[in-house]
Amino acid sequence: MTSTPDAHRSGFACFVGRPNAGKSTLMNDLVGSKVAITSSKPQTTRHAIRGIVHREDAQLIVVDTPGLHRPRTLLGERLNDLVHETWSEVDVIGFCVPADQKVGPGDRYIAEQLAKVARRTPVVGVVTKTDLVGKQQVAEQLLALQELMDFAELVPVSAVDDYQMNTLADLLVSQLPEGPQLYPDGELTDEPEETLVAEMIREAALEGVRDELPHSLAVTIEEMVPRDGRDDLVDVHAVVHVERQSQKSIVIGRGGERLREVGTTARKHIQALLGSKIYLDLHVKVTKDWQRDPRQLRKLGF
Numbered sequence: 001m002t003s004t005p006d007a008h009r010s011g012f013a014c015f016v017g018r019p020n021a022g023k024s025t026l027m028n029d030l031v032g033s034k035v036a037i038t039s040s041k042p043q044t045t046r047h048a049i050r051g052i053v054h055r056e057d058a059q060l061i062v063v064d065t066p067g068l069h070r071p072r073t074l075l076g077e078r079l080n081d082l083v084h085e086t087w088s089e090v091d092v093i094g095f096c097v098p099a100d101q102k103v104g105p106g107d108r109y110i111a112e113q114l115a116k117v118a119r120r121t122p123v124v125g126v127v128t129k130t131d132l133v134g135k136q137q138v139a140e141q142l143l144a145l146q147e148l149m150d151f152a153e154l155v156p157v158s159a160v161d162d163y164q165m166n167t168l169a170d171l172l173v174s175q176l177p178e179g180p181q182l183y184p185d186g187e188l189t190d191e192p193e194e195t196l197v198a199e200m201i202r203e204a205a206l207e208g209v210r211d212e213l214p215h216s217l218a219v220t221i222e223e224m225v226p227r228d229g230r231d232d233l234v235d236v237h238a239v240v241h242v243e244r245q246s247q248k249s250i251v252i253g254r255g256g257e258r259l260r261e262v263g264t265t266a267r268k269h270i271q272a273l274l275g276s277k278i279y280l281d282l283h284v285k286v287t288k289d290w291q292r293d294p295r296q297l298r299k300l301g302f
């Protein structure tokens with residue numbers, strides 16, 4: 001098939017990289033809306049949340065995969081399955097390595113997995129967070145990246161400085177097949193609202209909590225319905241699941257103060273997402289070993 005220079009392109013992209021590489025931030029920046037969750041803690045992104053970049057010449061659907069890691073629990077295995085599934089379905093993969101950290105075993109592990117699972121998917125090497133280092137170090141990082149695997153393209157970017165974000169979008173788009181728009185204009189995500197709402201609560205609950213809580217926290221939406229007789233108010237009933245009583249106390253805080261803050265923060269974000277006022281009812285529940293129990297995992301959406 002011959003390719004017309006001005007043809008419309010459409011397809012899927014995802015970002016891979018070790019935890020904290022800046023994948024979620026990149027995706028948010030590309031799609032211009034907060035649909036994935038960023039946090040200063042590693043491995044907070046659990047769902048394959050899609051954002052859509054609409055352009056005159058292309059539609060790029062970005063799938064955000066969880067950080068790949070060597071599985072230690074059932075949850076870890078499920079997450080990795082999800083990652084591999086995503087890799088073989090997309091048209092292009094962005095492999096993120098932060099500029100301020102040496103290329104290491106974590107990156108090599110991902111490169112090996114990519115070579116195994118997605119040999120035919122083009123990979124764009126992305127050096128992220130270039131604002132944190134000097135030019136020389138960016139150049140060295142690009143060279144180090146080149147040693148990792150065969151990249152279709154290499155590009156340094158900074159989401160914080162908005163440096164080369166358009167170039168990155170161009171490079172990803174150039175790898176897409178010709179095709180029509182797949183989603184209507186203005187639609188930023190096809191993730192169910194409830195999943196996004198749950199993620200926003202999870203993000204708020206994680207904020208400022210030290211130690212290993214990220215893996216011990218899940219959120220379910222029990223009910224999300226418009227208030228009777230009102231078209232401007234939605235009632236949201238949600239449960240924050242933790243694994244131990246001690247974690248429950250951390251999330252709730254002294255006199256319930258922390259949970260109130262979590263509620264306030266989450267409510268603000270959810271209202272922005274849904275475009276209506278919400279009443280948020282939050283409960284914290286100890287769901288023992290939810291990470292290891294297949295039934296609980298299913299219930300919590302994994």
Ligand SMILES: Nc1nc2c(ncn2[C@@H]2O[C@H](COP(=O)(O)OP(=O)(O)OP(=O)(O)O)[C@@H](O)[C@H]2O)c(=O)[nH]1
Nearest residue numbers: 019020021022023024025042043045067129159160
């Ligand atoms: N200075 C700087 N920091 C960044 C940039 N992009 C992301 N960060 C920070 O790096 C941290 C991790 O970013 P995320 O986008 O959550 O990283 P991730 O790769 O999605 O992480 P996981 O979900 O754990 O896999 C956050 O604290 C971001 O604010 C950047 O361009 N410059």
